[in-house]
Amino acid sequence: MKHPYKWFIAAAAILAGCSKPGMLDEVLGRGEIVYPGKADTVIVNGGKERLELIWTTTDSRITHYRVFWNNGSDSAEVNAAHGHDQLSDTTRFLLERLPEARYVFNVVSFDASGNRSIKAEAEGATYGNMFRNALLNRGLRRAVVAPGGDAELDWMPADSLENITTLRYTDNAGATQTVQVSPADLQTTLANYKSGTPFSYSTAYRPEKSALDTFYAKTETAVSLVPVDKSTFSPLMLPGDAGTAWGWILPYLWDDNIAEGRGYHTPDLNLPQHFNFDLGVTVELREMKWWQRQGATNIFNGGNPKRLEVWGSNNPSPDGSYTGWTLIQDCRSVKPSGAAVGTITQQDADYAAAGELFKFPEGTPPYRYIRIKILERWSTTSRNIHMMEVSFWAKPF
Numbered sequence: 001m002k003h004p005y006k007w008f009i010a011a012a013a014i015l016a017g018c019s020k021p022g023m024l025d026e027v028l029g030r031g032e033i034v035y036p037g038k039a040d041t042v043i044v045n046g047g048k049e050r051l052e053l054i055w056t057t058t059d060s061r062i063t064h065y066r067v068f069w070n071n072g073s074d075s076a077e078v079n080a081a082h083g084h085d086q087l088s089d090t091t092r093f094l095l096e097r098l099p100e101a102r103y104v105f106n107v108v109s110f111d112a113s114g115n116r117s118i119k120a121e122a123e124g125a126t127y128g129n130m131f132r133n134a135l136l137n138r139g140l141r142r143a144v145v146a147p148g149g150d151a152e153l154d155w156m157p158a159d160s161l162e163n164i165t166t167l168r169y170t171d172n173a174g175a176t177q178t179v180q181v182s183p184a185d186l187q188t189t190l191a192n193y194k195s196g197t198p199f200s201y202s203t204a205y206r207p208e209k210s211a212l213d214t215f216y217a218k219t220e221t222a223v224s225l226v227p228v229d230k231s232t233f234s235p236l237m238l239p240g241d242a243g244t245a246w247g248w249i250l251p252y253l254w255d256d257n258i259a260e261g262r263g264y265h266t267p268d269l270n271l272p273q274h275f276n277f278d279l280g281v282t283v284e285l286r287e288m289k290w291w292q293r294q295g296a297t298n299i300f301n302g303g304n305p306k307r308l309e310v311w312g313s314n315n316p317s318p319d320g321s322y323t324g325w326t327l328i329q330d331c332r333s334v335k336p337s338g339a340a341v342g343t344i345t346q347q348d349a350d351y352a353a354a355g356e357l358f359k360f361p362e363g364t365p366p367y368r369y370i371r372i373k374i375l376e377r378w379s380t381t382s383r384n385i386h387m388m389e390v391s392f393w394a395k396p397f
Contacts, residue, residue, distance in 0.1 A: 036062050036117045039091075039107040044124025047212025050096040051124050053105060056089050061111040067093060068106040068119075080109075100128030127207050127215065135217035137203045138165050138181070142287065142357075143224040144393050151193035151224040158183035161205050163214065169199035190224070196396035198223045225286050225393040230254040232280025236369055239320035242266040242273040242385065250275060253390050258291045258353075263388035266303075273385065274311075274373040282314065282368040283394035285328070289355040291389040292333075296344050299352040300335045303384045307332045307376035310360075312367030325371055331358045333378070341378060355389070366397075 037059025045052045053067065057080075065078045078093045102125045109117035139156030146152045151169070165181040171192040181188050181201075190199065202219040235250045244250060248265030254277075255262060266273065292304040310328045317323040333356055337345040370392075374385050 034061075034111065034113070034115045036109040036111045036115055038117045039065065039109060039120040042105070042107055042120050042122035043210075044103075044105065044122050045210045045212055046125045046127055046208055048215070049098055049100060049126050049128050050094065050212060051098060051103075051126050052212060053093045053095065053107070053122065053124070055091055055107055055120065057091070057109060058089060059109065062109045063112050064110050065091065065093075066108050066110065067095075068108070069103050071104075072106070098126045100126050100130055125207075127211075127213070131207060132215050132217075135203070135205055135215060137201060137217045137220050138162055138183075140201070140222060142359075143199075143222055144287075145193065145195050145224050145226045147227075149192065149195070151190035151195075151199075153188040153190065153224075155181065155186050155188065157186070161207065163204040163206055165201055165203040167199060167201040170194045170197040193224060195226055196223065223396060226396050228279055228281065228283055228285075228392040228394050230256065230391070234278045234280065236276035236278045236316065238276055238316065238318065240274070241320065242269060242275045242374075245384065248386065250277060253277070253387060256389065258294060258388040260294070263291075263293060263386055266385040268383035269385075270383070271377070272373055272375050274371050276316065276369060276371045279368055279370060279392070281397065282366045283392075283397050284366045285312070285360050285364055285392055285394050286362075287357060287359050287393040288329075288331075289357045289391045290387055291355045292352050293386045293388055294353065296349065297342075299344060300333070300348060300378050301341055302377070302379045303382040303386045304378045305333060305374050305376070305385060305387065306378045307374075309373040309375060310358075311371040311373060312364075313369040313371065314367055316369050316371075326365075326367075328364055328367070329358060329360050331356075355391070 037057045039055040039057055042053060042055040045054070062080045064080055066075055067078060068075045076095065078091065081091055102123065105122050105124065106119040107122070108119050138158055141154040141156055143151060143153045162183050167179045167181055167188065169177055169190050171177050172194050173192070174194070177190070179188060179190065198221045200219050200221045203217045205215045205217065207215065233254045243266060244264065245267040246265045248261065248263050250264050252262050253264045288310060292299050293302065298304065308331050310331060311322070311325040312328045313325045315324045336347045336351045339345060339348070377385065
């Protein structure tokens, strides 16, 4: 009886003798299997409803590639680029009219015999209206007309995607001027700005570092605020006011001088207390800045206000009550270092010397008379109040 596995042993001996590459395939009748080189380092750069794929290969046998996306339901053939009878290292493929979405791509290499490589996978995105509509212009912290007539703009720090912000304004000659604001710029000067005229700006965005296209946020308009002329200010004395002490009178609050002795000082009193003044004009206030009593032992200490309210009126009651007054803003003084009272850093000193800025709510109606109501002092042991200077900015009037 013949051994049932004898033919397997004979076949194994034949196969064991196939020592050369491809001989196994020849025995089995398939021939040698050839794998073209795989696309290497596939990069996808997105753009406006289009994107570009870039990859490298060095296999000279490659004749073309096939790019697949949408789970293989869509594909495109790309000829291999050759130069001087050799395959070019880099292949670029631009794919257009792709709806805004994220995509997964597979790149497969082919030779002249139809042999294919293993796939190379990469991800990328296209951008369109959804991305564009979500864009916000760079944050504009404030825009005011400086004493010399130029407008000074302060910007919020730019985020990583923001590019150039293009700004247009009207100068005193009536001509339109264009300014390019780089992401690194925190301040911009509009030379010879025509006070009261609006300026427009739009920020450019690159959704990726190597994006094919630039997108722009919707254009915004703004107008530079103007300083309220302090020469028209005057005290408004009413019953119940805090009063003055030490020769530090109320008009010193608007004399553009923060030197010691040139501020407003009240006598010892319990809180809350208030004082009033007349702006001399009826304006839509947008910003206020006040300066503390200066000096290392004074700032964020003593009778410097820590919390106060600003009230506005066009018809204050002569009895000194709050009839006819409207609360505009609740302002809290903030110490940059956060250190305890009596401990001062250079940051604290610089901040106090520059004055503390407070913004009024957009849409605050116009007022002529101002009441400042002190609710809290920096020192809990002090019983008086002192302020060195106050300034206001308003919509053009």
